[in-house]
Amino acid sequence: MRIFIIKEFLQIIRDRRSLLILFGIPVVQILLFGFALKSEMKNVHLAIFDQSKDAYSQEISRKMLASGYFILDRNLANAQEMDDVFREGKVREILVFGNNFGEELEKNGNAKIQIITDASDPNTANIVYSYTQAIINDYLMEINATTIKPLMINIETQMRYNPELKSVFMFVPGIITIILMLVSTMMTSISITKEKEMGTMEVLLVSPVKPWQIIMGKVVPYVILSFISAIIILMISYFVFLMPFAGSLGLLLLETILFIVLALSLGVFISTVSKTQQVAMLLSMFALLLPTILLSGFIFPVKNMPEILIWISHLLPPKWFVIIIKNIMIKGNGFMLVWKETAILVGMTILFISLSIKKFKVRLE
Template sequence: MKQLFSFIKKEFLHVFRDRKTLMLLFGLPVVQLTLFGFALTNEVKNAKIVVADYSKDIATKQITEKIEASKYFDVEKSLKSHDEIEAAFKTGKIKLAILFPENFNENLLHLHKAQIQIIADASDINTATTLTNYISAIVADYQRQLMKDASIPLTITPEIRMLYNPELKGEHTFIPGIMAMIMLLICVMMTSISIVREKELGTMEILLVSPFKPLMVIIAKFIPYLLISFFNITSILLISVYALELPIKGSILLLYSESLLFVVTALAIGLLISIQAQSQQTAMFGSLMATMLPTLLLSGFIFPVENMPLPLRIISNVVPSKWFFIIVKSIMIKGAGISVVWKETLVLTGMMLFFLTVSLRKFKIRLA
């Protein structure tokens, strides 16, 4: 046990001695998130919207003004009927439409509830969800204000409709996507490189000759990157919740457990690469090929899997990040529990066991 501990300590020393890699390890998630996040909020500012007001009373006027006052929206024009909404979207400039039904204020005063319809162009899914979230927030804010003045319970229900993509495929995909990518990159690349480096140095020969068990070498290589990955997951989640205001709807514990599963899979892939590679460059290149490309292209992170041709859809099934991506998406965005994602979890567990067994069996106790 003391041997293992000393080995892990050594691995950490390697990580902390190499300042450049260290910065990369911890900086990567922040940089990627900020880039994506920045691109996103930039688009959301001054989004052009239209309003169709069938009620034209004091409440609808106040809400419209409130929306217009926010920095996110420019009310492009008021429409007379909702038939014009579709045409407005078709121009491509309008991102969102708000529709007040007749007797909005009256319903609010007498029935204590009213409906507001928010229609978004969901072909750009990230923008659409962000915008509807903002509108809902503004409406909720107005509702609180009314309740304070009137001291009676009021509810304004926003009824959200997503045009062109009603099921919201690909919502907030970039957070789960980045999580998958960063964990893969760090675990696969760093483990494979650090093992291959020992081969290049010749220290692997000494370790093999020592009574230290090969399995322990592997565990010691795993643990630092496992911890770093968890640190990264935490920082990604913190940034997404507090800086990007994208809440986690499901269980955080479940999210971490699934991440653990994924990280171990990634580590096993890294180990497998390190067994084949003879130089650090090969290990690095192999890791990039094994992680970045499939994650970017086949996991659904950038291109929805549903729209792919059949052969690619079949291939995508063997990409672990696809499954992890679905799991994280479901937990974070839909608030799904294990009862929903058990199938994907099972697939991922299978993959983990497969890679772990293969790489442990192939791990050589001798030189080639």
């Protein structure tokens, strides 16, 4: 099997097209999506409801506006105005300081800020929130550097119109999922059908190599390459776009490997049912990629779709993976909260691997 893996690596490295799909597309996509969202992040309309008006609250407000991401739309005088500004539609975020913000911070070393966002546009709401969080944390680090007793600011969030952010998809989970799906499934299915088309499969079959060895020889190199690709996406999203990362990195990477293996086994399965590279490509593009984009909730919230589409979305592996990444990355949940989704992915993987080994033809017909 080692010889298979070496051969496959050599072939991938020699083929510029595969390399481009493996590494070029992910980077370009993540940068495109990232900067498209980032440009929107300039000049976000912000309203401030400062009931305390002390040195701390004013310093935070000033830092927010100085960041370049926010423009002050107005200062609010009372709580009733909050609904009105959101309804006007321009303001995306309201920053609320309690009555004795500065006092509490000095006395207890602990104070509360409320961030209210308009989550009818979930992506923006989420990004606006994470930027605000970053600015406040930055400020805290600054003042804690000179005080002996560390100060804490609790950030309380409220997502208006779309509480709990249930349909909200950060773009990174969606992009990671789609890219892994595209790269892993399409690449393996194409590379196996290529052996059929070139006639090399004929020679491989008339050799003592077992079907699982041929399949593993195909899967292992792509697991490694897709994993590197996934790490690149994560690094870009974390360092370039400052995505929040709350959970355990190890868990996320393990889940990523699981999903890659699943996508690859799906690719192997596709290759066992298609004869030519074109068929394999069409199958992975239209039968997998489109539903993934449309039904994973990446662009359109699945919640609002007809019942039947929701059911179909349950059958798609990406849906579960997106839930997992979202839980780990944004909510910071541990394994105990994603074990169900993980179990579903493991089940699907086993299903596809056994199906492919069963369907794998030891002869030409």
